[in-house]
Amino acid sequence: MKIGELAKQTNCxxxxxxxYDKEGLICTWARSEGNFRLYDRSTIERVLFxxxxxxxxxxxxxxxKLLQLNDSPNAHCDDINIMIDNHVTEVEQRINDLQTLRKQLQSLRNNCxxxxxxxxxxxxxxxxxxxxG
Structure with a gap:
């Protein structure tokens, strides 16, 4: 399938x-005679992932990293757990930063x-x- 059809089927x-192709997350399956990228059905699942x-x-x-690990189903999932734990920590920090920002804005708003x-x-x-400064 061409890229337009892939986009339509994945709502992407x-x-x-x-x-994603440039980043190596998905692979072009082949090229058409007109040099259009062609993708197979498995690419739909990959794009949705x-x-x-x-x-x-x-x-x-x-x-x-997740895609590489997903392609190695017998590997241990410790790296996945660590990655998600780190992401949770980052999200918690952003939540704290946003709560601080909200308090600052509320305090500022109380001045008028x-x-x-x-x-x-x-x-x-x-x-x-x-x-x-």
Whole structure:
């Protein structure tokens, strides 16, 4: 099948499929006489696997490792567990960072009632007085 059909069947953009191909995550099965990339049916499952991993915010590097391990079904899965544990830790840190950001924004928002002019705005006053150093 051509790339457009693969994109349609996986609900993935052609650009993403080209990117996955360039990154070595999927392989072009063959080329047509018109030099179009051709993919086989197994590529659909592979692209769907990649999309699921991307939805979990896994990096291309991590997906590459998972695909390599997936292609070695008798290997131990310790590396997979470590990878996911590390990803969970990263996500927890981002959640903490976002919670801190929310508190900062709420604190900033409390500086203005909205019944003032821009010149009197407590939010802008606070932003202008922040030390960027």
């Amino acid at each position: 953009t052609v650009q993403s499929i080209r990117h 990649i999309k699921h991993c991307r939805n979990l915010d896994l990096s291309i590097s991590d997906i590459r 009632s909205g019944k003032k002019t821009v010149k009197q705005c407590g939010i802008l006053s606070n932003l202008n007085s922040l030390d960027c």
